[in-house]
Structures are given as structure tokens and as C-alpha cells.
Amino acid sequence: MRTWYQIGCGLLAAVLLLGTVPQFPAAAAELETSAAAPEDSGISVDTSQDAKYDVFTYRENTDGGITITSCDTAATSAEIPAEIDGAPVTQIGDAAFMNCSFVSTVTIPEHVTAIGESAFASCPMLCEVVLPEGLTSIGKGAFESCSMLNIINLPKTLTALPDALFYECTFLSILELPDTLQSIGNETFYSCTALASLELPDGLTSIGKYAFQNCQKLTDITLPASCTSIGDYAFDGCQALTAFSVAEGNSAYCAEDGVLFSADQSTLIRYPQAREETGYAVPDACRTLGDWSFIGASTLEQIDLNQVTAIGEDCFYYCTALKNIAVPDGVTQLNGAVFAYCTSLEQVTLPDTMQTLGDYCFYSDVALADINIPDGVTQLGEKCFYNCGALLELSLPASITEIGEKALGYYTNADGKDDQRIDKLNIRNGGSAAVRAYERSWKHASLWKWLLAGGIAVAAAGGITAIVLVHRSRNRIRTTTRQASATKPGKRK
Numbered sequence: 001m002r003t004w005y006q007i008g009c010g011l012l013a014a015v016l017l018l019g020t021v022p023q024f025p026a027a028a029a030e031l032e033t034s035a036a037a038p039e040d041s042g043i044s045v046d047t048s049q050d051a052k053y054d055v056f057t058y059r060e061n062t063d064g065g066i067t068i069t070s071c072d073t074a075a076t077s078a079e080i081p082a083e084i085d086g087a088p089v090t091q092i093g094d095a096a097f098m099n100c101s102f103v104s105t106v107t108i109p110e111h112v113t114a115i116g117e118s119a120f121a122s123c124p125m126l127c128e129v130v131l132p133e134g135l136t137s138i139g140k141g142a143f144e145s146c147s148m149l150n151i152i153n154l155p156k157t158l159t160a161l162p163d164a165l166f167y168e169c170t171f172l173s174i175l176e177l178p179d180t181l182q183s184i185g186n187e188t189f190y191s192c193t194a195l196a197s198l199e200l201p202d203g204l205t206s207i208g209k210y211a212f213q214n215c216q217k218l219t220d221i222t223l224p225a226s227c228t229s230i231g232d233y234a235f236d237g238c239q240a241l242t243a244f245s246v247a248e249g250n251s252a253y254c255a256e257d258g259v260l261f262s263a264d265q266s267t268l269i270r271y272p273q274a275r276e277e278t279g280y281a282v283p284d285a286c287r288t289l290g291d292w293s294f295i296g297a298s299t300l301e302q303i304d305l306n307q308v309t310a311i312g313e314d315c316f317y318y319c320t321a322l323k324n325i326a327v328p329d330g331v332t333q334l335n336g337a338v339f340a341y342c343t344s345l346e347q348v349t350l351p352d353t354m355q356t357l358g359d360y361c362f363y364s365d366v367a368l369a370d371i372n373i374p375d376g377v378t379q380l381g382e383k384c385f386y387n388c389g390a391l392l393e394l395s396l397p398a399s400i401t402e403i404g405e406k407a408l409g410y411y412t413n414a415d416g417k418d419d420q421r422i423d424k425l426n427i428r429n430g431g432s433a434a435v436r437a438y439e440r441s442w443k444h445a446s447l448w449k450w451l452l453a454g455g456i457a458v459a460a461a462g463g464i465t466a467i468v469l470v471h472r473s474r475n476r477i478r479t480t481t482r483q484a485s486a487t488k489p490g491k492r493k
Contacts, residue, residue, distance in 0.1 A: 043095045043118050045069060053084050065090030065111070076102045082109040092119045094139065101125060108132050115142050124148060131155050138162055140185075147171060156180050161188050163208065170194060173217075177201050184211050186231060193217065200224055202247075206231075213237050219274075225249035230269070236292055241272040256283060268293050275299065278321070282306045289315050301344075316342060329353055334361050343367060350374055357384050359404060366390060375399050375430075380407040387411045392424050398431035403438040
């Protein structure tokens with residue numbers, strides 16, 4: 001299998017080299033995107049004064065070793081030498097192989113201990129990399145956007161995987177992490193969409209922000225007892241993730257029914273997106289739902305929030321099957337797009353303790369027809385009920401003091417360009433001056449729009465009338481002229 005994979009990589013590289021790219025327009029577009037991306041990396045390496053060797057430039061280090069500083073981006077093969085002029089190659093510099101679009105395999109010499117930032121970024125045909133034992137340091141984004149990379153070994157001398165190391169390595173499906181690994185950085189495996197399984201080693205202590213975001217085939221994760229830190233949104237967009245497991249003895253986390261919690265279960269950290277059950281009851285001990293904790297749980301239809309008193313930002317964003325929800329007593333605010341794009345949500349019950357409904361809170365909940373806004377609510381955020389076309393009756397209490405722009409009564413028309421007013425919406429005002437002011441601006445916006453449209457129509461009609469009158473006037477002048485000419489002396493009749 002490996003041989004055929006290497007042959008396939010070689011054939012793709014040959015196709016690019018021979019200029020037959022038009023047969024593969026998608027691949028060509030991908031290359032253009034990859035080539036442009038590193039310009040945003042902020043890395044600038046001046047190699048003009050460096051010595052040359054084959055397709056490389058290099059410079060001597062103070063310790064007597066050699067750093068490879070660049071490679072000809074047109075090179076079809078790049079066999080990194082173990083030494084140059086008797087001095088061992090010990091480092092691969094920042095961006096050294098960036099944009100080498102035709103290189104398919106790379107073997108790093110045994111004396112190399114450090115690979116620089118973005119060293120192999122945007123090498124779209126790079127399929128296989130062999131790293132030496134003794135390598136201790138890899139820079140940020142070293143293999144970023146190497147979309148064909150699928151074979152790489154990580155030596156046991158590594159203790160950390162840096163930020164964005166395998167960012168958008170979309171073909172990377174299998175990887176063995178070394179037992180020595182202690183940390184995984186931010187975005188390390190971001191959008192590794194083919195990565196289906198990964199065993200986290202004992203000794204791993206931390207996972208960075210967005211570390212596994214959009215790993216669409218990752219089905220399960222087991223956290224070792226040593227892992228006590230997980231960054232925000234580390235597992236968002238893992239559409240195939242069915243369950244979390246946590247090793248016994250972990251002091252920071254636990255898992256119940258495949259759902260990830262803090263060790264004391266007081267905070268629900270992440271609900272797996274692909275969990276099959278359509279209903280879920282939050283455990284009695286849980287008081288807080290973390291930010292984005294249920295995002296994309298597309299099978300979840302019913303949920304009992306039980307004793308929850310705090311709901312994080314964007315918590316149920318894009319839970320498209322959720323039909324109704326009762327927010328428990330004690331919850332005072334819903335910040336951010338908590339229920340945005342819950343397109344099946346029909347009914348919401350809010351507690352008397354509720355005070356704030358934040359920006360985009362129920363954005364595009366197109367089926368929402370029934371919601372109570374209790375006394376005590378003071379704020380409706382920007383576009384709070386935007387695109388809620390089924391919500392035609394809404395009672396607002398006297399306690400409301402602030403309503404954000406287009407919080408209710410608006411939707412986006414078919415072309416997505418203009419905001420339209422929901423004319424059938426009936427707002428019942430319990431005596432709030434803020435609600436009266438909003439209603440006036442809402443109705444005036446519609447009136448001005450009507451007047452503008454009417455003005456344009458009148459102007460257009462006036463213009464047409466003027467054109468007709470001018471045309472008739474010109475016809476009369478032409479008729480009078482012809483008649484006068486016909487009576488001139490000497491005119492043959």
C-alpha cells in the first residue's frame with residue numbers, strides 16, 4: 001500500500017512538472033491557495049548572503065553545524081545532505097522549504113535537532129517525511145498546508161507539538177504520538193479532516209485551543225490521567241465524534257455517558273456532536289454549560305437542563321434538531337448566539353430570573369413560534385430574534401430598557417442582501433419606553449422604504465410622461481413643418 005501511495009504522489013508531482021495541470025483544475029486551484037497562504041505567515045528570511053549547495057542555500061552555525069536556509073522552489077527532489085564540507089547539517093531553518101510545490105518525499109539527516117517555523121509549509125505534493133531520532137524542536141506551522149502529507153514519524157525525543165504543526169494537512173489519516181509527548185499546541189491538528197483516530201499518550205498534560213477543530217472523522221477521544229488542561233474549542237467541528245473517555249485518576253476531567261465534564265461534574269465541557277441519542281438529561285451536579293459545549297449536536301431533539309444556572313456563549317449553536325427547551329430558574333443571561341440556527345426550535349420557556357437575551361441569541365430560529373419574555377428582562381441584544389419568521393406574537397415587559405439593532409421584526413430576503421420587515425409581527429408592549437421607541441423606528445423604517453420606493457416609482461412615471469410629451473411635441477412640430485413646406489411656391493403637387 002505504501003509503495004502505491006508513493007507512486008501516486010510521484011505521479012501527481014510529475015503531472016505538475018509536465019504542465020498538464022489543466023486536466024486537474026481543483027488541484028491547480030489548491031496549489032494557488034497554498035502558495036498564497038505563507039505570505040500571511042509574517043516570516044521573512046534573507047538568504048542572499050548564504051552559501052549554495054546543490055538546490056539549497058545554507059549558513060554555518062556558531063556551534064560548527066550547518067543550517068539549511070532555503071531550497072529552490074522549482075526542485076522536484078530535495079535530498080538533504082547529512083553534511084556540507086565536513087560540517088554536519090544540524091538545523092532546517094525557518095521557511096526553508098516553503099512553497100516547494102513539487103517535492104514529494106523528504107528525509108531529515110540524523111544530526112538535525114531543530115526544524116524551524118513554517119519550514120515545509122505549503123508543500124502540496126509532500127507525501128512522506130522521515131524525522132530523525134534526536135530531533136528535539138519543531139517550529140510553529142512546520143508542515144502547515146501540506147495537504148498530501150500522510151506518512152510521518154514523530155521521534156521519541158519530542159516533548160511538544162507546536163501550534164499549527166499539521167494545520168490543514170487534509171490527507172493525514174494515521175499518526176502515532178510518542179510516549180514522551182507532554183503538550184499539543186493551538187491548532188496543531190486543525191482541519192486534519194482525514195484523521196480518524198489518535199491515541200493520546202500517558203504523560204500528555206495539555207491540549208491547546210482549536211487543537212482538533214474540524215477533524216471531521218475523529219470518532220472518539222480518551223484523555224490520559226495526566227491531561228489537566230484543554231483549550232477553548234479544542235474539539236469543535238468533530239462531526240463524527242461519538243464519545244469522550246477519561247482515564248481513572250485524572251484530577252481535572254471526567255466523562256459520563258461519553259460527555260466530557262470537569263472532575264466534579266459541575267461544568268459540562270463538551271457534548272460529542274455525533275452522539276446518537278436524541279435526548280439528554282444534564283446530571284444533577286452540573287451547574288454550568290461551557291461555551292460552545294453543544295455546538296453542532298445535530299441529533300439532539302430534547303434536553304433536560306436540570307439544575308443548570310449558567311449557560312455559556314453559543315452553547316446550542318446549530319443544534320438543528322432541538323425542538324423545545326426550558327431554561328431553568330437561576331439562569332440570568334443568555335450571551336451570544338446561544339440558540340442560533342436551531343432551525344427546528346419551536347418553543348422556549350424562560351425563567352423569571354432571566355435578565356438579558358444577548359446578541360444573535362435566537363438568530364435564524366425559523367420555526368420558533370412561542371416564547372415568553374418574563375418581567376425582569378432588561379435587554380434584547382442585536383438581531384436577537386432576527387430571521388424568526390414564525391414568531392408573529394411577542395409580549396415584551398415594562399422592564400426592558402434596551403433593544404439592539406434589528407433585534408426583532410426583520411428577516412433577510414432571498415438574495416441575502418437586504419433586511420426586510422416582518423409586517424405580521426404583533427408586538428405587545430407592557431409599558432416600556434424602549435419598546436415604544438423601537439416600534440417607532442421599526443415602522444418608520446418600513447414607511448421610509450415605502451416612500452422611497454414610491455418616490456422612485458413616481459419619478460420614473462414622471463420621466464416616462466415627460467418623454468411622451470416631448471415625443472408628441474416633436475411630432476406636432478414635424479407635422480406643421482411638412483404642411484408649411486407643402487404650400488411653398490414652386491413645390492410640385
